[in-house]
Amino acid sequence: MSKEIEANKAVQKTLTRMLAPWTSLNGDTPSLPVFTATEVAREVQMSAPRVLQAIEARITIPCGDKALIATTLDPLINPKRVIRRARYQSRPPGGGPVQRARFQKQKAARVLPIMAKERTRIIFVSQDSVIEDPTLEIDDLGIEQLKPQESVEEIIYSSDKGPQVMKAYKQIETLGERNFVLGGDKGSLAKALLNFADGAETDFIVWNCAGFEWKKDPRSRFPKCEIVENSNESMALYYAPRIREIAKILVSLSKPEFTILLPSNEVDDSKYERLGIYSQPAAVRLSVLQETKAKIDEGFRSYTLQPHVTTWSEFLQSRGLQNNQSFYSSNGSEVLRQSPKFPKIKEEMLKSARAEFGAKGMKLDTETLLAIQTAYYSMYVGEGVAFDELARQGRNIIILNFEEMRVPQLEYLGAQGNITIITPAKAREIKAFYDWKNKKIAYRNEKLKGRI
Incomplete structure (x- = not known):
């Protein structure tokens, strides 16, 4: 057994013992304690950073017929403690009272990271509060490139602006992984950047997820879904520094305009309505989305960057499309079902849905899961159908994807490959985002239950 596994087990055993006064109670636990990394480190006799490393490995603690997961919150640091630990003190030879003391900025800079780890809070949330981590091994949906590849160099250097465009292309390329353009169609990005440099009106799009809370409905085989305000978990705001970085690259070619899209199609879907999934009236759901916006x-x-924040429905209207979001979701359903990849996509639908609802204590039959997932995936495919329509009308569009790969793959399918989707982030950065978001959601859920 490796030292890391032994350490993780030691932390798990210690946390189980520290929580025993609460987990041994009968019934639901109304309030669980909050420990600091230092408190746990003293009990387990290891450093606070090593304790936090073990927490990141998703330690579970048994609690009756359920399980608790240990996770972390931002530290609470007392400024007086920082000042005290960053103070230089001199005493006379041989000891005695302090003769001179002063605050040292350099020492404070060293002390703060240490204290941040020591004072990091450790909370315990029920396993059904933690959403599926989409960065775990997700099966590729089998949606490979739908268009023949073209040479990036030949495309870019066909213009007298080639050197500037190539420089921008290379800088953006370094932000992502090797296959940072979905479908491997790097030529589509080269063309889009060249069009942008030539003055074409270009949509640089970033999606921002809506907030969903799924709950059991004893009166129906379908669970209920509540739309919640989730701006504190915003993907767009989390990646704002990266969006600003991309803007600085693009400004050498032309002035970029970024659009943050909120998925109103997920909040007001006709198929979800027919299935009786929403727990709120449409007006309430849309009001929550507008509040998030x-x-x-x-x-x-x-x-300094000021993107245009809007909903999918508003975006379609602003781009002059005659059809509404329901039309595109319906078309997305047809494209999805007719795709030769649909059998493989159905396998992934069931796999991810069973994991997500199972973590929330819901065991749904295959027919129910497929009904929910087919409606949901159709929304994404429908987005691609709309983007394809805009592209055929001459609109220049580049989607900056920061989500797990199912979403862009389904949009790519709907657009028949006639779309440029890039992921300007490393896999580790995307995983860090979902780890951060999972903690936010878990904390929110536990707070709603009155446990913290």
């Missing part, structure tokens, strides 16, 4: 828009005010 306003808060994300406000969040970007601290950046």
Whole structure:
């Protein structure tokens, strides 16, 4: 057994013992304690950073017929403690009272990271509070490139602006992994950047997820879904520094305009309505989405970059498309079902749905899961159908994807490959985002239950 596994087991055993006064109670636990990394480190006799490393490995603690998961929250640091530990003190030879003391900035810079780890809070959430981590090994949906590849160099250097465009292309390329253009169609990105440099009106699009809370419905085989305000888990705001970095690259070619899209199609879907999935009236759901939109828009005010924050429905109208979001979701359903990849996609649908609902304590039959997932995936495919229509009308579109790969693959399928989707982030960065988001969601769920 490796030392790391032994350490993880030691932390798990210690946390189980520390939680025993609460987990041994009968019934639901109304309030669970919050420990600091230092408190746990003293009990397990190892360093606070090593304890936190073990927590990242998703330690579980048995609690009756359920399980608790240990996770972390931002540290609470007392400024007085920082000052005290960063103070230089001199005493006379041989000891005695302090003769001179002063605050040292350099020492404070060294002390702060140490204290942050020591004071990191450790909380315990029920396993059904933690959403599926999409960065775990997700099966590729089998949606490979749908268009023949073209030479990036030949495309870019066909223009007298080639050197500037190639420089921007290379800089963006370094932000992602080797296959940072979906479908491997790097030529589509080269063309889009060249069009942008030539003055074509270009949509640089970033999706921002909606907030969902799934709950059991004893009166139906379908669970209920509540739309919640989730701007504090915003993907767009999390990646705002990266969006700003991309803007600085693009400004050498032309002035970029970024659009943050909120999925109103997920919040107001006719198929979900027919299945009786929504727990709120449409007006309430859309009001929650508008509140999230306003808060994300406000969040970007601290950046010099000011993207246009809008909903999918508003975006379609603003681009002059005659059809609404329901039309595209319906078309997406047809494209999805007719795809030769549909059998493989159905396998992935069931796999991810069983994991997600199972973690929430819901065991749904195959027919129910497929009904939910087919409607859901159709929304993504429908987005691709709309983007394809815009592209055929001459609109220049580049989607900056920061989500797990199912979403862009389904959009790519709907657009028949006639779309440029890039992922300007490393796999580890995307995993870090989902780890951060999972903690936010787990904390929110536990707070709603009154446990913290």
